[in-house]
Amino acid sequence: MIDNIPIMHSSTPSILAIIVAYQPNLAHLKELIRNTSKQVGAVMIVDNSPNPCDALSELNSTCKVSYVSLTENMGIAHAQNIGIEFAIKQNVAYILLLDQDSMPEERMVENLLLGISQSQKSFSNIIAASPQYYDLRTNFESLFMVGKFKIPFWHRPESKILTSNIVFASFLISSGTLIDLPKLIELRGMRGDYFIDHVDTEWCLRALLKGYQLIGIYDAKMIHSLGDKVKKFWFFGIRNISEHAPLRDYYMFRNTLLMLKDLYMPFTWRIFLLFRLVKFFVFFLCFSQERALRFQLMILGLRHGYTNIRGRLNLKTLKCDIIPITSLDPT
Secondary structure (H helix, E strand, O other): OOOOOOOOOOOOOOEEEEEEEOOOOHHHHHHHHHHHHOOOOEEEEEEOOOOOOHHHHHHHHOOOEEEEEOOOOOOHHHHHHHHHHHHHHHOOOEEEEEEOOEEEOOOHHHHHHHHHHHHHOOOOOEEEEEEEEEEOOOOEEOOEEEEEOOEEEEEOOOOOOOOOOEEEEOEOOOOOOEEEHHHHHHHOOOOHHHOOOOHHHHHHHHHHHOOOEEEEEEEEEEEEOOOOEEEEEEOOOEEEEEEOOHHHHHHHHHHHHHHHHHOOOOHHHHHHHHHHHHHHHHHHHHHOOOHHHHHHHHHHHHHHHHOOOOOEEEOOOOEEEOOOOOOOOOO
16 A cells, blocks of 8 residues: 655645656666655656565655555556556646656756646647657767658757747657646556557557647756667668667567557558568667567567557467556556
């Protein structure tokens, strides 16, 4: 059981940060908690690790941090929904989603709130705002994906001095995203049966289809490592590719096909997502290690996506375990 915790600062809306952890680096996670707790009302850690972490469970005794262990890896979407369900009971105004490998910079949350406030003067349907993240391994500053004439592309500021630091986005990565909780309740939460990969893509596209708007804010900054490592290669231009463990290839390929089934989306988006799979297929088979395993998992992902198989993949049986449904899972 998790007790009620204070989540209101006197000068800001009530915000609960939800950090999803899986066998985390404890030193980094504790620094993340310290940095985040300065900017929000309270922090909740949802731990997907098989064994509860005593060092984290002890945080339950503090006034701003709560910890819950799921005792097995239930996936990022299910863990986020567990955290959101708790946020609903606490009657917060916003939730802040964070991965364990992220680190908000000073005033990130304040600038996200400011961006939402400024945008809502003209647009009342803003549901989420996300910061620009910076990868220390590559010195890469993220770009926001935007849409024009229903064509997705990466927004590239013409100069470092922006006329506006806010852009309307077509997609936001989940980590660092500040979400209006009442609007999320109307939209519903994450698809737990995706487990991982494209959880945030599906949620963002579903929000846009329902008439909500997403914004990216350049003045809000976050350090974030996307993938286990990053490689550069040429594919119609120099690109940074985030490389994960081979198992993630399965989820990327499967969930892309599931998402194409689950959502109506413009033809241009379908081409974009399928072309992205082609790019990954070429890269991982030409430039990565464990090529045979990656090929097997990518093909399995395509088969499962085509036949509508969902959940957590069991590598021993190559079958999927069902993820429990929360009250927030979309129907």
